[in-house]
Amino acid sequence: xxxxxxxxxxxxGIAAGALAAPAIVHAQQPEIKWRCASSFPKALDTIxxxxxxxxxKVSAATNGKFEIRVFAGGEIVPGLQVTDAVQAGxxxxxHTANYYYIxxxxxxxxxxxxxxxxxxRQQTAWMIHGGGLELMREFLKDxxxxxxxxGNTNAQMxxxxxxxxxxxxxxxxxxxxxxxxxxxxxxxxxIVPQQIAGGEIYSALEKGTIxxxxxxxxxxxxxxxxNKIAKFYYYPGWWEGGPQLxxxxxxxAYEALPKDYQAILEAACYxxxxxxxxxxxxxxxxALRRLIQGGTQLRLYPKEVMEAAHTAAFALxxxxxxxxxxxxxxxxxxxxxxxxxxxxxxxxxxxxxxFQFAQSAKGQTTKKKT
Ligand code: CA
Numbered sequence: 001x002x003x004x005x006x007x008x009x010x011x012x013g014i015a016a017g018a019l020a021a022p023a024i025v026h027a028q029q030p031e032i033k034w035r036c037a038s039s040f041p042k043a044l045d046t047i048x049x050x051x052x053x054x055x056x057k058v059s060a061a062t063n064g065k066f067e068i069r070v071f072a073g074g075e076i077v078p079g080l081q082v083t084d085a086v087q088a089g090x091x092x093x094x095h096t097a098n099y100y101y102i103x104x105x106x107x108x109x110x111x112x113x114x115x116x117x118x119x120x121r122q123q124t125a126w127m128i129h130g131g132g133l134e135l136m137r138e139f140l141k142d143x144x145x146x147x148x149x150x151g152n153t154n155a156q157m158x159x160x161x162x163x164x165x166x167x168x169x170x171x172x173x174x175x176x177x178x179x180x181x182x183x184x185x186x187x188x189x190x191i192v193p194q195q196i197a198g199g200e201i202y203s204a205l206e207k208g209t210i211x212x213x214x215x216x217x218x219x220x221x222x223x224x225x226x227n228k229i230a231k232f233y234y235y236p237g238w239w240e241g242g243p244q245l246x247x248x249x250x251x252x253a254y255e256a257l258p259k260d261y262q263a264i265l266e267a268a269c270y271x272x273x274x275x276x277x278x279x280x281x282x283x284x285x286x287a288l289r290r291l292i293q294g295g296t297q298l299r300l301y302p303k304e305v306m307e308a309a310h311t312a313a314f315a316l317x318x319x320x321x322x323x324x325x326x327x328x329x330x331x332x333x334x335x336x337x338x339x340x341x342x343x344x345x346x347x348x349x350x351x352x353x354x355f356q357f358a359q360s361a362k363g364q365t366t367k368k369k370t
Pocket of ligand 1: 156179214216236
């Protein structure tokens with residue numbers, strides 16, 4: 001090599017070294033270790049898995065400097081006390097469904113789902129572009145929490161019963177495990193609602209402490225084994241058209257993070273959100289097929305049950321809005337957004353889906369004949 005060229009090349013080498021300085025700064029970023037309490041059992045690779053998606057992405061994007069260790073429901077705190085633990089700073093963050101905490105204030109429900117509320121697409125739209133996230137952050141600030149959209153199960157099934165529900169009469173006195181505000185609405189129809197964490201439902205059903213239970217949908221419900229105890233599988237889960245999961249982060253812990261870690265955490269939550277929705281949609285069809293092959297009987301909720309629940313739900317919202325200012329503020333945004341979404345979804349989405357379903361059903365009929 002020509003000596004002059006070599007010297008020139010070395011010069012470039014020094015310049016490149018100077019340009020690489022930001023990488024050195026990055027290497028000096030602090031090592032941070034967080035604990036994340038999940039509300040869910042490890043066996044559920046969907047809803048529990050979403051918190052692990054966040055942890056893995058955060059670690060990979062910070063070269064292992066920012067580590068989040070995820071604990072299942074019951075390991076640090078019971079599954080239904082995750083938000084309390086985040087509020088108190090016992091853990092830096094928690095992955096949960098905020099409707100578990102409606103006992104503190106029913107406004108929590110809007111962060112997850114309320115009966116006859118938004119589907120998964122609409123909930124995501126409300127949160128990210130409809131003002132929902134700002135409203136829920138304002139509300140959760142009083143609990144020392146900043147929340148991040150971090151998963152959705154999509155529309156849920158309506159749960160498992162040992163006996164058929166043919167009319168409103170069949171609901172009287174039935175002890176039913178149900179998440180969130182659906183229980184309050186269902187209680188107006190005669191059900192005795194029970195809020196039980198995911199990991200404890202099976203034993204309550206097996207012991208006969210409860211008569212029926214709902215969780216999420218075919219993929220999770222099969223893993224939890226409800227089909228072994230109850231035969232009738234109802235749909236739709238009218239109280240959970242698109243329930244969202246959130247990563248609740250203690251505000252002090254969040255504010256102590258370097259700005260790039262904050263951005264990485266937010267991006268990881270959005271990844272988990274898309275990941276969870278896709279996983280449920282990908283896994284549910286085969287799980288439903290297996291359940292039916294194993295003897296599960298599908299049943300549609302009677303129209304009179306759905307209609308009575310719808311009336312009871314909106315009466316409850318109006319009643320609550322009249323006495324709870326925080327609730328009213330969120331409810332008004334949500335209600336307006338929901339009405340607009342229902343109008344829009346009746347056009348292109350319904351037009352496309354209804355045609356597709358009808359064609360698919362025709363295909364099934366043709367197959368049976370041959
Ligand atoms: Ca549920």
